Amino acid sequence: MTNTTLKEIACQLGISITTVSKALKGYSDVSAKTKKAVIDLANHLNYTPNSFAVNLRTKESKTIGLIIPTLVHDFFSTVIKGILEEAEKRDYLVIILQSNEKLEFEKTQIALLLNKRVDGILMSLSNETGEFEHLKSIISHNTPLVLFDKIAKLVTCSKVTINDKKAAYDAVCYLIKKGYKKIAHFRGSYMPQNSIDRFLGYKKALEDHNIAYDSSLVFVCDNNMDFDDGYENAKKVIDEHSEIDAIFAVTDLVAIGIIKYFNEVGIIIPNQIAVLGFSNWFMSSVVTPQLSTIDQPGFEIGKRSASILFDEINLKKNNFPVVFQSIELPTYIIEREST
Amino acid sequence: MTNTTLKEIACQLGISITTVSKALKGYSDVSAKTKKAVIDLANHLNYTPNSFAVNLRTKESKTIGLIIPTLVHDFFSTVIKGILEEAEKRDYLVIILQSNEKLEFEKTQIALLLNKRVDGILMSLSNETGEFEHLKSIISHNTPLVLFDKIAKLVTCSKVTINDKKAAYDAVCYLIKKGYKKIAHFRGSYMPQNSIDRFLGYKKALEDHNIAYDSSLVFVCDNNMDFDDGYENAKKVIDEHSEIDAIFAVTDLVAIGIIKYFNEVGIIIPNQIAVLGFSNWFMSSVVTPQLSTIDQPGFEIGKRSASILFDEINLKKNNFPVVFQSIELPTYIIEREST
Known part of the structure; x- marks a missing residue:
């Protein structure tokens, strides 16, 4: 990686790293002239803040994980569209994984996401999933989890479904x-x-x-x-x-x-x-x-699931208690030619 | 966050953080007994290594970004399936973003991904995209970029298309x-x-x-x-x-x-x-x-694009030169009833 660091900027301008950092954050105890010099050089060198370091400090990844059975599926594509729209509003990124309807994949993917320290997980379960220890591991890891569409009634978390x-x-x-x-x-x-x-x-x-x-x-x-x-x-x-x-x-x-x-x-x-x-x-x-x-309102299911997850992430961050929700969205019959 | 840290494990066992870290990595200068105690407690406390800290050390995020025009689209769903399959093989995670066929969204999304320090970016351009400065910013940022399907001939990077x-x-x-x-x-x-x-x-x-x-x-x-x-x-x-x-x-x-x-x-x-x-x-x-x-072989387009991107990430990591590829996958006519 040749990403520019604060150190390089400081070195090239002959000022301290602290001053560079303060200049980039707009602190008032740095002169306008120095600020301009730092920002100009940072732009010139394509400086972007190191998000790993920022994450380490804030302990937030601003990323959530989404595990769905399959992507090539009109319903799930529509759900994802709803999730991405909600994530964008809240400045979150979404890592998407496909379980391919396999319990084993779900387990590995959960471990990957927890290891990545995502701020929360959204899931619709595979057709094979009849045991729930891996879901409970998300909860005991204190990571917010929202299940949608294909859920497990026995797992204690928020859920978004139709009836x-x-x-x-x-x-x-x-x-x-x-x-x-x-x-x-x-x-x-x-x-x-x-x-x-x-x-x-x-x-x-x-x-x-x-x-x-x-x-x-x-x-x-x-x-x-x-x-x-x-x-x-x-x-x-x-x-x-x-x-x-x-x-x-x-x-x-x-x-x-x-x-x-x-x-x-x-x-x-x-x-x-x-x-x-x-x-x-x-x-x-x-x-x-x-x-x-x-x-079956896929887009709405996606939006509501994501919205609940972001609220729970926020409550947790501020040490407020979370009350799990079970949302049932309404459905209706569309009469066409086949009946 | 209440994620268990090495410090807590060290504190509870009355040993040093270094010893805990060494035990978890299987170093030979830690006794089998201590190793077992550390691993048991780590499991009990749901310890997972802090990936931000790991990332800061390795400067790799093991994450790539994917920007596509839209998800609710048979072709792009199939492409994503190919990309996810390839990513899984290489232990990479994929952040997916939709540009909704808007140039402005593409620009913001690239900035987000670069800020997140993804290891590489895969993109299919929006129908609106007729200027390419934002794509060039990826390249000048020294982040590997592969374009597929809807590409820009003027941008110097690897490309996967059909003819x-x-x-x-x-x-x-x-x-x-x-x-x-x-x-x-x-x-x-x-x-x-x-x-x-x-x-x-x-x-x-x-x-x-x-x-x-x-x-x-x-x-x-x-x-x-x-x-x-x-x-x-x-x-x-x-x-x-x-x-x-x-x-x-x-x-x-x-x-x-x-x-x-x-x-x-x-x-x-x-x-x-x-x-x-x-x-x-x-x-x-x-x-x-x-x-x-x-x-139009969507799955194959996804697999090849991802595979080229991972190769470029690898070459870059090892300071080898990258030679850009332009791959054209074959197509054929499927004759059914409408002609």
Whole structure:
């Protein structure tokens, strides 16, 4: 590194390091002439304050860490956009890491971020994460943690979510009111809380309308809930369950896989089978037919999570007590052509 | 902050700070018993080495900065995935910033990253960026810089791109060979190099096939080259240029806007008008009809850019000279239903 140091500036001007430092900070006991000389030389030499040294003094890194399952995902991109917007307002930088839905990666990444002494951590958990010691290590390290979207109910920290159970319940009630009688659910894998909650919402809506729950109408999307999960399970529906007249999918990506398969084999949506997604990805408004779905406010989730984290960092810095928050953002059904 | 320091460990065990430090580093002049006591207590107290102090000593932050125009974008998400994968291999962390296609934001963000003393910077420029002093400040600051995708030819540093002109040339030659005679181009705005190059490739392909260039067949997508640009300009094509039989769009998002409008008004693709995109977003394989497009290898662009940056950081650290590289990754046409 050839970064200019205070020492070099002091040396070149024949003044003390203290005077250089004071001049750069605008102290009044340095003459205007000296200040100008220091600033001019600092600019000329591309001097920037050494942020490691500043950090060592203030014990703040002005950096937070963000761990998400995957980046190539409309929902998470939108969440990050919200987080970056909030971070910018507060002059924070964001280190982003992808767990690739792996618990092991989450553990390593947390260790890296703690070692980096980030001021706080934002996380949405991987589908594999069923133990929480690594999250508790963040808390016992006294580093603020906010979980969003895929959270762990058992971990004591602030959380920002939607009410997945209620959103799914409303979605299935909507399908029932539309007159659909044999509603299948393409559910997520057994681990993330939001996939469990969406399934429970589906089941409860059936019960409340005196429709017997039939486990053979539930198809598990365990390949990360992606396009292929939808496509492959749609085949099964046609081959094995011709009585099904509507499908409630755990995410839009799964729903788009279903639409793709039905378009290929000439099943007419929604006349023969209706399809309802979850998340409102951009893509869902451009497929044919356009996908009805549930709006999941990613940008707002990102902004609120970051905002809570920055508040907690601030309270901690000033030795004020932190009261954890659990925020549930509202969702609503977007009716398009597929239902 | 209540992070445990070496001093606290030393104090609790009644030994010197030097001994604690040596014990944690595994020095042989500390007894096994003392080492065990130190390590046990350090674990118990959640001790992590202070990375600011380590950084101050090594003058390396093991962090790089990444500035991209926008995150909610299939191509850039894929690039980031490649960058993160490469960073992980080399134990680097990545601070990600979005310029939102604004030159002013780029300037501020570079200053932030330099102030943070990142070891290197990766950038894809905003559509507004037509002056390059801020990029030169990175270089004069002696911080390695690699530009990718949207680059500035005038800036002396390593670059990773595709050959946009050749890719567009090949695309239009392909349309001509398919028998299309009146080929329109939905071009990007006048600033980013890749949008200029794609336009030049279009023009050259016409010339090489003795087709007169007609500027009224070129439509400018200056609303960030998005879905609405495609949708609105598609209307103009139908209203004002019924002779057009094919459209080469600057990006898939624009092409999908075109498809959407044509589907709505009953124009049959490709029989009445063919549509060819650029980038191969995931979405392009799920729209109806499926979009023919050019594959732009985002993941590979991310990996190569990061890999070159880490090599340059390493060379610089060891005072070896750096030879800048200009890498052009190959592209190819993906033929689907829209042509």
